[in-house]
Amino acid sequence: MAPSTPQEPGLSAVPSYEEEQSQGRFDALIDQDSRVEPRDWMPEKYRKTLSRQISQHAHSEIIGMQPEANWITRAPSLKRKSILMAKVQDEAGHGLYLYSAAETLGTTRDEYNEQLLSGKAKYSSIFNYPARTWADMGAIGWLVDGAAIANQVPLCRASYGPYGRAMVRVCKEESFHQRQGFEILLSLSRGTDAQKKMAQDAINRFYEPSLMMFGPPDDQSPNSQQSMAWKIKRFSNDELRQRFVGMIAEQVKVLGLTLPDPQLHFDEEKKQWIHKDLNWDEFMAVIKGNGPANAQRLERRREAHREGAWVREAAAAYAAKQAQSEVA
Amino acid sequence: MKHEELDEALDSFGDALASATRVTPGNALRPEDIAVDGIAPSEEVARYALTLGDDALILAQRLSHWISRAPELEEDVALGNIALDVLGHARSLLTYAGLAWDKTEDDLAYWREEEEFTSLWIVEQPNGHFGVTIIRQLIVSIFQHLLYQKLATSQDKTLAAIAAKAVKEVDYHRDHAIQWTIRLGLGTEESAEKMRHALDILWPYVDEMFRDEAVHQKLESIAVLPSTLRDAWNEEISAVLAEAGLEIPATGQAMAYGRRGEHSEHLGYLLAEMQVLARKHPGASW
Amino acid sequence: MSQQSNWPLWEVFVRSSRGLSHVHAGSLHAPDQQMALRNARDLYTRRNEGVSLWVVKSTDIISSDPDEKDSFFESPQGKDYRHATYYKASEGVKHL
Numbered sequence: 001m002a003p004s005t006p007q008e009p010g011l012s013a014v015p016s017y018e019e020e021q022s023q024g025r026f027d028a029l030i031d032q033d034s035r036v037e038p039r040d041w042m043p044e045k046y047r048k049t050l051s052r053q054i055s056q057h058a059h060s061e062i063i064g065m066q067p068e069a070n071w072i073t074r075a076p077s078l079k080r081k082s083i084l085m086a087k088v089q090d091e092a093g094h095g096l097y098l099y100s101a102a103e104t105l106g107t108t109r110d111e112y113n114e115q116l117l118s119g120k121a122k123y124s125s126i127f128n129y130p131a132r133t134w135a136d137m138g139a140i141g142w143l144v145d146g147a148a149i150a151n152q153v154p155l156c157r158a159s160y161g162p163y164g165r166a167m168v169r170v171c172k173e174e175s176f177h178q179r180q181g182f183e184i185l186l187s188l189s190r191g192t193d194a195q196k197k198m199a200q201d202a203i204n205r206f207y208e209p210s211l212m213m214f215g216p217p218d219d220q221s222p223n224s225q226q227s228m229a230w231k232i233k234r235f236s237n238d239e240l241r242q243r244f245v246g247m248i249a250e251q252v253k254v255l256g257l258t259l260p261d262p263q264l265h266f267d268e269e270k271k272q273w274i275h276k277d278l279n280w281d282e283f284m285a286v287i288k289g290n291g292p293a294n295a296q297r298l299e300r301r302r303e304a305h306r307e308g309a310w311v312r313e314a315a316a317a318y319a320a321k322q323a324q325s326e327v328a
Numbered sequence: 329m330k331h332e333e334l335d336e337a338l339d340s341f342g343d344a345l346a347s348a349t350r351v352t353p354g355n356a357l358r359p360e361d362i363a364v365d366g367i368a369p370s371e372e373v374a375r376y377a378l379t380l381g382d383d384a385l386i387l388a389q390r391l392s393h394w395i396s397r398a399p400e401l402e403e404d405v406a407l408g409n410i411a412l413d414v415l416g417h418a419r420s421l422l423t424y425a426g427l428a429w430d431k432t433e434d435d436l437a438y439w440r441e442e443e444e445f446t447s448l449w450i451v452e453q454p455n456g457h458f459g460v461t462i463i464r465q466l467i468v469s470i471f472q473h474l475l476y477q478k479l480a481t482s483q484d485k486t487l488a489a490i491a492a493k494a495v496k497e498v499d500y501h502r503d504h505a506i507q508w509t510i511r512l513g514l515g516t517e518e519s520a521e522k523m524r525h526a527l528d529i530l531w532p533y534v535d536e537m538f539r540d541e542a543v544h545q546k547l548e549s550i551a552v553l554p555s556t557l558r559d560a561w562n563e564e565i566s567a568v569l570a571e572a573g574l575e576i577p578a579t580g581q582a583m584a585y586g587r588r589g590e591h592s593e594h595l596g597y598l599l600a601e602m603q604v605l606a607r608k609h610p611g612a613s614w
Numbered sequence: 615m616s617q618q619s620n621w622p623l624w625e626v627f628v629r630s631s632r633g634l635s636h637v638h639a640g641s642l643h644a645p646d647q648q649m650a651l652r653n654a655r656d657l658y659t660r661r662n663e664g665v666s667l668w669v670v671k672s673t674d675i676i677s678s679d680p681d682e683k684d685s686f687f688e689s690p691q692g693k694d695y696r697h698a699t700y701y702k703a704s705e706g707v708k709h710l
Contacts, residue, residue: 307399
């Protein structure tokens with residue numbers, strides 16, 4: 001094998017003997033459904049893809065705190081207030097677990113934070129919709145967390161060790177989030193006319209965006225193939241969307257409410273759920289930053305970061321002083 | 329991963345373990361238990377419990393606003409944790425008090441008017457910047473720690489049980505406030521200045537915490553007389569401030585009578601926000 | 615405008631009950647040891663009692679690479695005598 005000298009243009013495409021060995025080890029780990037750990041060699045593209053995927057997930061948890069934090073001070077009962085506070089706290093924790101996993105890939109939390117605050121990084125589009133009513137707390141828990149769970153459970157077996165382990169932790173806590181959301185809607189659906197209307201309205205607004213959380217149809221997702229080969233994506237967008245639609249179609253009956261999708265039915269022949277056409281134009285617009293709440297969500301993060309700078313600096317300064325006095 | 333494996337994983341998904349929503353550390357006396365098993369307190373005891381419950385409720389409401397706005401994610405978790413604990417205390421105390429009047433915790437929280445709230449002025453003060461919140465926590469949690477320590481020996485079994493659980497949690501809140509007071513007091517010139525400012529604006533509400541009121545009378549061995557906590561509180565907070573390079577400010581004391589339902593201008597806004605949704609749907613369950 | 619927060623990274627190890635050993639649970643940022651311990655308690659134990667925590671600055675951890683050359687790790691190949699299953703004559707003998 002001809003050795004490569006990466007400094008010389010033209011020859012960098014030829015892998016060195018070491019690289020081929022490493023690639024071999026990496027491929028074997030993936031094939032055996034084993035785990036790639038932080039100190040293992042990995043293809044640069046794998047590292048970059050993971051870094052983006054995990055950090056996007058982390059950003060989503062952090063931004064996702066906002067629509068719900070919005071209703072903590074106005075929660076209509078003390079019990080619901082407690083539960084909502086705990087849920088949002090869980091989400092902060094999940095963000096932290098995920099940033100922790102992402103950092104093992106060589107990018108610091110500060111760098112990820114910068115990507116988010118500058119608007120470069122993406123996060124789940126659904127959080128760019130405003131939480132207008134209390135019933136949105138129910139819809140977000142039921143639909144959004146439900147979709148997130150469908151996405152996350154397979155990721156517990158992701159090929160990258162820290163990611164899979166973080167996901168196991170996240171999943172353990174997430175199950176309650178969905179149930180709580182569902183129970184909020186259940187209470188509303190059994191309540192006054194105004195409450196029932198509130199619940200149905202929230203479902204109407206969050207149904208389509210929640211289906212789009214799984215990403216564009218498979219035939220429009222070029223990166224999916226590679227991610228599936230690397231086992232950092234275990235099922236395709238459409239497969240997961242199908243599963244999710246099936247679950248909520250059943251659950252909505254318990255609520256005695258409807259999904260805003262007259263077309264929704266299970267096609268016995270194709271063995272598929274047929275749902276309405278989704279508005280991918282709106283999805284793309286929201287992803288690009290033109291949704292109803294993108295500006296507000298980012299500004300809240302920037303503000304927290306800005307207002308908190310003096311606190312972070314003071315803590316660091318104190319630590320430095322302590323360290324100095326210990327050496328002295 | 330096979331489809332069957334995913335199906336199985338999704339089906340058994342709900343049988344998972346704890347989250348912050350399910351963990352109840354320490355003793356298991358929950359508001360729900362008090363509501364069902366609790367023996368109604370006398371009118372005097374109920375009014376006393378109400379003062380403590382109101383303090384906790386208003387403080388929790390203030391703290392909860394920090395969630396998603398803290399200087400660092402780890403602090404969103406820490407402050408959220410503290411807010412949740414304090415809300416738990418409020419729920420227990422209000423539930424207990426309510427038994428005397430056949431009212432639930434929610435009846436008391438959402439359907440009383442401002443002049444019926446008996447909370448201290450200090451807990452209704454705005455969050456301000458992080459330093460203001462920390463100083464408010466320092467003042468209040470040292471006070472509450474001393475209070476609950478004594479209350480844990482109350483002859484009233486329910487108050488004693490609530491206090492026994494609360495004291496462990498408030499110990500943690502106090503520790504958190506102390507750690508931050510020291511770091512912000514000694515960190516940078518900017519942080520020290522901000523902490524001095526925080527002390528200046530909050531110190532006027534200290535005296536009220538220790539005033540013995542009508543509600544504390546005739547409850548020997550049951551209630552804790554606030555004045556009895558002053559010396560210990562002074563000692564503790566002076567030590568922390570000294571370590572943090574901060575001084576007790578030379579301010580006056582506000583003519584604050586929250587226990588009598590006379591509040592500062594802040595409470596009205598706080599209650600408006602807290603109660604608005606519940607009041608829009610009278611009689612509804614959530 | 616990136617801002618170095620200067621809060622170092624700490625690795626967190628949790629021992630969930632006596633008799634087990636500490637297991638790596640993840641990482642977090644904190645300005646110093648005391649805060650690292652407290653943040654770890656909040657984040658990785660949800661303040662459950664009876665749990666033991668270690669926090670170590672990430673830069674203090676020395677690790678060995680799994681792809682390290684063979685001499686660093688003794689290969690188990692060809693050393694069957696280190697496994698109980700190698701000893702057939704003892705099969706069926708109680709308490710062995």
